[in-house]
Amino acid sequence: MTLPATSRQTRTFEDRADALAHFFLRAGEAPRLLAYDDTVGCPLDQALGAIEWTAAVGILAQDDLIHAARLGSDASAAVVERKDGDQRVFIYFGPRMDAPPADPYEGTLLYDEPGVRAYIFAQRVHAIAHFLRATLGLGTVVSMLGRRAPELRHIRRWLQAVFTEPPGENSSTQMLAGWFATGGSGVLFLPRQPDAPYTYCEVGIDL
Structure with missing residues (x-):
């Protein structure tokens, strides 16, 4: 089976509002991830390695x-939604916490292995709350x-396509926002320096 060709478009924006407006316009109804702290973003340097490792050992599906x-160089954590029988559950994966609140009362310990502990939650809000407490x-x-x-x-799939080319001189690997769909993806990166532009990179199936 021959894989379809991938198209690539890159744009830069001097203004943060213009960059975000373009991102949301291109994202449409596609699922997206936004940085919790939009001044720091999320470093993607370790993203592909972390994703490949967690998939290989069976932590994520x-x-x-x-x-x-x-996705950090020292530790990673995630909240995923997964089907469990006839219902959907939310699972937190992350490193052990030595200080309170180590064990969330809203969740149930799923497993405790060297380097990772997982809790299962019935509600998204409780899983996200524990994630933010931990990170x-x-x-x-x-x-x-x-x-x-x-x-x-x-x-x-699409982060691999985004990073097939190295970032430009003024572009960082700190993701401010990203959308990910079946046919493509778009990622908005923070400037490398305060006076540098925002960089938006979009990849997709070249029909």
Whole structure:
């Protein structure tokens, strides 16, 4: 089976409002992730490596919906939506917390393995709340302003396409916002320096 060709478009914006307006225009109804702290963004340097590792060891599944994520060089964490029988549940994956609140009363311990602990929640709000307590929101993205969260399979596929070319001199790898759909994806990056432009990169199936 021959894979379809991938198109690529890159635009820069001097103004933050113009950059975000273009992002939301291009995103349409597609699932998206937005940086919790829009002055810091989410570093994508370790993103592909973290995604490949968690998929390889069976922590994350390709059809998981990503509601929140932190991809750091020291530790990663995520909240995913997954089908469990006839219902949907929300699972937090992350490192152990030595200080309170280590064990959320709203969730149930799913498993506790070296380097990772998982809790299962019936409601999204409780899973996101624990995620933000554990990460303090530093370098995180959260699924917001959309009807559903993006699928891991689409994030994995399109981030690989985005990073087939190195970022430009003025572009960073700090994601401010990203949308991920079956046919394509768009990522808005923060400036590398305060006076540098915002960079929007869009990749998709070249029909």
